[in-house]
Amino acid sequence: MTTTQGLDRDGYIAREGSLDLVPPAFAPVIAAARDRITAAFTSDRLHSAYLYGSIPRGTATPGVSDLDLLLALHHGPTATDRAAAKALEASLDADFPQVDGVGVLLFSTRTLLSELERHDLGWFVACLCTPLLGEDLATRLPRYRPTSLLARETNGDLALALPHWRDRLATADSDAELRALARTVSRRLVRTAFTLVMPRWGGWTSDLTTSAEAFATYYPERAAHLRLAAATARTPTTDRTTLAVLINDLAPWLATEYTTVHGTKAPRP
Structure with a gap:
């Protein structure tokens, strides 16, 4: 539970988003994103998917806010993966006027869990990303303080x-x-x-x-x-x-x- 200034009661940075906070206007967008990610990325390629930004924080404005997605892949992104992500961005942006732009980040689980990224991408997933599909990588990452x-x-x-x-x-x-x-x-x-x-x-x-x-x-x-x-x-x-x-x-x-x-x-x- 968050107590003050984005920290939990133990002084660690609390995860800031939740699917429960998604504004109703964006619910169809998130449902479509979930379905289209599953269709575009097979289970042998996709490990997990996450939302981040204003939509899972509950502060998004229809027609103004963008949709931000992060996909964790079992292996490093290929040209096929990048093409699929671009197509996903374009289709969601075209079909839903609630969002003004869609961005999809692609990383391997190895990168996200690496020691080099422990206090950058790892922190980003653990604290700023909201799980949408698959196993939550946050369970394999530490807790973070504002250091x-x-x-x-x-x-x-x-x-x-x-x-x-x-x-x-x-x-x-x-x-x-x-x-x-x-x-x-x-x-x-x-x-x-x-x-x-x-x-x-x-x-x-x-x-x-x-x-x-x-x-x-x-x-x-x-x-x-x-x-x-x-x-x-x-x-x-x-x-x-x-x-x-x-x-x-x-x-x-x-x-x-x-x-x-x-x-x-x-x-x-």
Whole structure:
């Protein structure tokens, strides 16, 4: 049971979502996702499936929120698996106006349970993902506290994203591209800013406003920028000036401060 600031009574991060919290408007989407995943991925390929994001947290808005899925496979994803995931994304997005975009992540169970991913993807499955199909991998993962180690391994690689974001901003030539970039950048910055202060704040949240205000407590001089990022995450913009502020001002500062406070995430292959 959650007691305060996203923790259970023992001080561990509580799993934040549940199928019981899915808003009624999204129930048909989840039912279809379950059926279509089962049809597209045979039991020798699929180990388990999960929801994450605003829908299982119960905060999704019909027509605005996206559907986020993670599929754990028995083996590493193949080209066939990726094609099936793309088809699943497209069909659900086309058939259900309740969702504005569908994303499907694919990982092997070996990766999700690995020591390297213990405090990143493992934590993500155990704390931020809601089981939809199959055996819940959370039973094979530890419990987590809001530590500096968790902060480092979840978001200690922000600097790697900056060149790509700058390239996307420079080459974007449509409103759709700008909105997609705004969503990606703003969500990542809010999440990273929150985990920067998470150990001091002493809890966990995925709420954008709460994240921004928690950050503002410790970095008031950057509060306006983080509130801008949170607002952009809620309503993605096509304004290049806003995106430039986030990508060229807030993001480099945040990447440097993060490394100073928590260190750099362990390199991935």
